[in-house]
Amino acid sequence: MFTAAQRATVVPPEPPTHPRLSLTAVRATRSVLDGGWWPRSRDPVAELPGLILALNERYGPIRQLMLNGHSWDGHFRRLAVGTRVVRAGWFSTVDPAILIATTERGDQIDLLVVPPEVSAATADIAMAAAADPSNQLRAPVILAASRTTPTVARSEGVDATTVWDNEGGHDAREGLGKYSRAEVTHGR
Structure with a gap:
């Protein structure tokens, strides 16, 4: 149940930040996701306005x-x-x-949300995968696999062989090998 304060329209006290966002170049019907977003914190009042403005520009009013x-x-x-x-x-x-964002026209935009506390390398891999129009992996699989790619696994102490795709028992890293840090462009 929401309190009266939570039901009121929130006006952010600060100007919106530039979101760390990677969107598909074109919307693909086979794609599971439309892109990835890496918020800087878990404060929705600080993080969502910039994301909404960026999505408005690309897809129309959210x-x-x-x-x-x-x-x-x-x-x-x-x-x-x-x-x-x-x-x-x-x-x-x-x-x-x-x-999940819905536009005024009723279009649905599904974004991977990368946790703010992950490393830049992990976020870059996950966002590149989410923005790939040929990607068919679901968001949790992308996050798990991006955290266990060999270079990331060594730096974060994760055994890369223990993460498996939840839809068939394949190594979840298989679909992410082609993504490198250089392929993702977003504001820092």
Whole structure:
């Protein structure tokens, strides 16, 4: 249940930050995701306005967001972004690795959400995979695999052989080998 303060429209106190975002060049019907986003924190009031403005530019006005309620440090129902108000839904059933945005036209945009605490190398690999229009991996698989690529695994102390794709028992790294840090462009 939301309190009266949470039901009120939130007006961010700071100007929006430039999001660390990687979107597919073209929307592909076979693609699972439309791109990846790497927020700097778990504060939705600080992180979402910049993302919404970037998505508005690319896809048209965003009407609504759906996020995992347990992954963020606060919840609100409405957020003022520029001259518009965007509705937010916080659900325990939405995977923490996903953000779903809906445009005014009803188009759905599915983004991988890279946790803010991961390394830049991990984020770059995950975002490149999420923005690849030929990608058919789901967000949790991309995150798990990007954390265990050989160079990342050595630096983070993860045994790369223990992560398996949840849809068939294949090594989850198989689909990520082609992504390198140089392929991802986003603001830091």
